[in-house]
Amino acid sequence: MPRLHARDYEHMLDLVAAVLEHPEPDRLGHLIADHLRESLGCGTVTFSGIDPATGAARAEGWAPEAMGRHVEDMVQRRILQQHPLIQYLAAGERRPVVVGDLCDGWRHSPWYSEARRDYGTTQQLGIPMATETAPVRAIVVARDGDFTDHDLAFVTRVHPLLVTADRHTRELRRLRAKTPLPVPDHGLTPRELTVLGLLAEDLTAAAIARRLSLSPHTVKRHLEKIYRKLGTNNRLSTVLLAKEAGLVT
Structure with missing residues (x-):
């Protein structure tokens, strides 16, 4: 696995500090998405909860902010189209994965065509968020071009921090509702x-x-x-x- 640089660890620490210090749980999904987009230099990041059994989905954060008008519709389309990451999550897989590796003929799929048309991205990286019950949760990072070994090393290292941040967010949201x-x-x-x-x-x-x-x-x-x-x-x-x-x- 490629060695990470000092700046990579600075990005991780910045993300953790930002999550733990932010008082509004409903904005934390956006904050996490924005930090990942900056750290990986990618085009878009979406953070969603999906229930494969019922087809229900909810976008909890995204970057850039301009995606906001279309994110919910996009997530619902991915459910109807049976995006390969949904089956991956439903099978209980928890490792980050390049979505193109889950799909034969990725460059001829509707997911590739729509992402390239709407956002100029050509590859996606799925980051599962470990949960005990539905809905399953995942972050999807997209960019124009393939993800490098260094990108995958960074995501693998930051993955446990993202899972912890997500649990903190869900507990804070639940307690704040009370x-x-x-x-x-x-x-x-x-x-x-x-x-x-x-x-x-x-x-x-x-x-x-x-x-x-x-x-x-x-x-x-x-x-x-x-x-x-x-x-x-x-x-x-x-x-x-x-x-x-x-x-x-």
């Missing part, structure tokens, strides 16, 4: 609010670590920061104070 962001927020970061919300749902530190794809040590550090910011020193007093302050339900 408890809108309060004012003030006691200086807690979005990541700390997510950990606090799971703590209030009676999850142990180990369970929180599994839910967010973190190490127990990392969760412990988050809890220490939460305790310090709230002026507490244990789980019970922290959850009680957080409920009184409207931070959690």
Whole structure:
């Protein structure tokens, strides 16, 4: 596998920092797409949730922003056309894959023709997001020309970070739906609010670590920061104070 450069790791760190610091979960899909587009120098990036059994689909983020008017229609067409990545995801595959490698006659397919006509891209790279239940989720990166070995090495290395960022986003969105962001927020970061919300749902530190794809040590550090910011020193007093302050339900 080709060696990655210092700039590649800077892109990864920038992505992680941006996701963990961003307060609006509904915008995180766009943020991730934009960072990947810049890191890989590609034409378009789309982030979608797809239920192969029902044909339901939802675009959760894309770049560039100008794609917005057409993304939902495009995702629905891919469902009807049985885009090869959908079958790949439905089979439980989790490795990033060049979509042309899944399809005989890629350059004669409707997916190739439409992408080239609408966006000037000729190849696609699928990045599955591991989920336990439907809908399956994936990022599709597209560019004019083939993906290089260096591109594939970068995507392989950043893939676990993307999965973790996606889990953080989904948990933050779910918790935010239960408890809108309060004012003030006691200086807690979005990541700390997510950990606090799971703590209030009676999850142990180990369970929180599994839910967010973190190490127990990392969760412990988050809890220490939460305790310090709230002026507490244990789980019970922290959850009680957080409920009184409207931070959690």
